[in-house]
Amino acid sequence: MKKTFLGCLFGVLLLVSCAQTEPMKPIKSGELWLDDKGVHVNAHGGGMLVYDDTYYWYGENKCDSTSAAMVGIMCYSSRNLTDWKNEGVVLPVEMNDTTSDIIQGCIMERPKVIYNEKTKKFVMWFHLELKGKGYSAARSACAVSDSPVGPFQYIGSLRPNAGKLPFDMTEEQKAVFDTLNLENFKEWWTPEWREAIAKGLFVKRDLEGGQMARDMQLFVDDDGKAYHIFSSEDNLTLHVAELSDDYLSHTGKYARIAPCGHNEAPAIFKKDGTYWLITSGCTGWDPNEARMFSAPSIWGPWTQHPNPCVGPKSEITFGGQSTYVLNIPGKKDAYMFMADIWRPKHPSDARYIWLPVQFKEGTPVIEWMDSWTLDYFDKQE
Numbered sequence: 001m002k003k004t005f006l007g008c009l010f011g012v013l014l015l016v017s018c019a020q021t022e023p024m025k026p027i028k029s030g031e032l033w034l035d036d037k038g039v040h041v042n043a044h045g046g047g048m049l050v051y052d053d054t055y056y057w058y059g060e061n062k063c064d065s066t067s068a069a070m071v072g073i074m075c076y077s078s079r080n081l082t083d084w085k086n087e088g089v090v091l092p093v094e095m096n097d098t099t100s101d102i103i104q105g106c107i108m109e110r111p112k113v114i115y116n117e118k119t120k121k122f123v124m125w126f127h128l129e130l131k132g133k134g135y136s137a138a139r140s141a142c143a144v145s146d147s148p149v150g151p152f153q154y155i156g157s158l159r160p161n162a163g164k165l166p167f168d169m170t171e172e173q174k175a176v177f178d179t180l181n182l183e184n185f186k187e188w189w190t191p192e193w194r195e196a197i198a199k200g201l202f203v204k205r206d207l208e209g210g211q212m213a214r215d216m217q218l219f220v221d222d223d224g225k226a227y228h229i230f231s232s233e234d235n236l237t238l239h240v241a242e243l244s245d246d247y248l249s250h251t252g253k254y255a256r257i258a259p260c261g262h263n264e265a266p267a268i269f270k271k272d273g274t275y276w277l278i279t280s281g282c283t284g285w286d287p288n289e290a291r292m293f294s295a296p297s298i299w300g301p302w303t304q305h306p307n308p309c310v311g312p313k314s315e316i317t318f319g320g321q322s323t324y325v326l327n328i329p330g331k332k333d334a335y336m337f338m339a340d341i342w343r344p345k346h347p348s349d350a351r352y353i354w355l356p357v358q359f360k361e362g363t364p365v366i367e368w369m370d371s372w373t374l375d376y377f378d379k380q381e
Contacts, residue, residue, distance in 0.1 A: 024373040025082040029318070029353040030341060035076060035086045043074045044340050044350050047112035047218070047324045049122070049148060055081055056148045058111045058124070061089065062347035069093050069108040073126065075149055081328075081336075081354075081374060090150030091124065091143050101141060101157045106131040108141070110323065112218040113148070114226055116247050122148050123247040125228060127214050128157045138212035140230065142248055155248065159210025160228065160241050164252040166203070168299065173199070180204050198259040202233035211239060211254075215264040217324070219298070222270075227298055229257075231264040235282050238263050240298060255299050263291060269325040269335055269357075276364055278308060278322045278337070285344040287316040292364065308357075311368030318368055320353040333359060334377040337366045 033041045043059025050056075055078045061071040072092035076084040093108070094100035102108065107129035115122055121144050128141035141157035169177065177200045185193045185201060193201075206212060216230035226243040228250065233239075238261070241254035257263075263279040270276070275295045281288040290309050293302040309317055320339035328334035335357035343350045356376050358365045 024375055025080070026371040026373050027082060027354050028371050029355065029369075030351045033084070033352060035084045037086055039086070040349070041076055041084055041086075041352070042348060043076055044342075044347075045110040045323050046338075047110075048326045048338070049113045049115065050326075050329055051115055051122075051148050054079060054148075056087075056113065057084065058090070058113050060109055060111065062350060064346060064348050067107070067344065067347045068105050068131075069102070070104055072102075073108060073111045073124070073152070077149065087149040090145070091152040091154065100154075101128060101130065101139075102154055103131050107135070109214075110216050112216065112324075114218050114220050114247060115148075116226075117224060119246050121146065121246070122152070124152050125216065125218055127216050127230070135214070138214050138232075140213040140216065140228065144248065159206065160213055160230075160239070160250045161252055161254050162210035163207060164254065165207070166200075166255050167253045168255050169200075176200075177204060194260050197233065197236050200256075200259075202236065203256075206233075213239070215266060217266045217268055219268045219270075221298065229266045229268055229277070231266070232256075235264050236260050236262055238266060238277075238279070257300065257302050258293065258304065261291075261304075265322045267322040267325045267338070269327060271333065271335070271359070271364075272362075276325075277302065278325065278364075280317065280321045285342045287319050287321060287342075289315050290317040290322060290366075305363065308364050309366045309368075314368065318353055318355075325357065328374070328377065331374075331377045333380070334374075335364075 035041050042061050043057050044062050046059025048057050057076045061074045063070045072089045075087040075090040077087050078084045093104040094102050109127040111126035113124045124143040126141050128139045129135050130137040139157040142155045143152035145152040180201045185196050211232045213230040219227045226247045228241045237259045238257035239254050242251045244251055262282050264282050265280040267278045275298050277293040279291045289307050292305045292308045295302045313319055320341045322339050324338040326336045337355050337357050339353040341351040355366050
């Protein structure tokens, strides 16, 4: 019996030792990433939630021939960021109710999920375009679940902050705002039109019905406050808007970022009290040069910095477009930049770019790496 016990104990210790020394799998951007079923991960324009030592990756399900939503929002789970379990469709499109916002054939983009510590609910927001209306609806949609793997219950959609002006607009700015008239600026892209946009021409246009909201991001700050960052004003200006305590609605407090700067694809993170925001220009499905901003407060003031990307094809963000920056728990200053390589002619074959964020003289730098592992961050400490 004693020998048997010792033999079993040795076997267990050997298994533990092998598990501890098993090499980390590399992250190879741009390649096919297979899930536990051997199928390329289908979670585009996505974001990541870390809950109970597990990564949950939410994203758009893309079909072979269309970027419209034919299936819904997907979720994948992993313990190591390289082995992904397909958790299925956590928010499916509506198949029968033609009055539903999310009827099959609508557009559901850039889903993000955050966890509310007070309500114990998982809250999803995403960019919604109504079926058959192109990109004219420009709405934000919300869903909620008791579990990170769903099912999520669809709540509804809206244009945020109807009837509200930016909270930081001065009395002088309001006086100028009141004089703006769309009829005087029918020709786009002129210097006068750009100046009027910066002063709030489209904010005024959309004041009653709510502000346009397309590419979007969610961010939960250290104090538990949550924020919704989105491309507004026909993608000309970013808005940052405060969410209610339950994360299910907007409080009406919002500010504008880079007015008339023409930014989309916002990805925000915070390090040492500074807020960093990586965006892209607006060139449709084609990649362009990444942009970066920083601020001492989420409300600003926001300062623009040079392109954070370096290396081959850095001038087009390595062929991708930003979607999220993940703060990897348990590691010091570990942030991972996430981007999509869009393939509009074959949407389901879109690929992913994940790269470590480096900090040089306190400024984020994203350098192309053909292959890397998570122990990269351990080597930087």
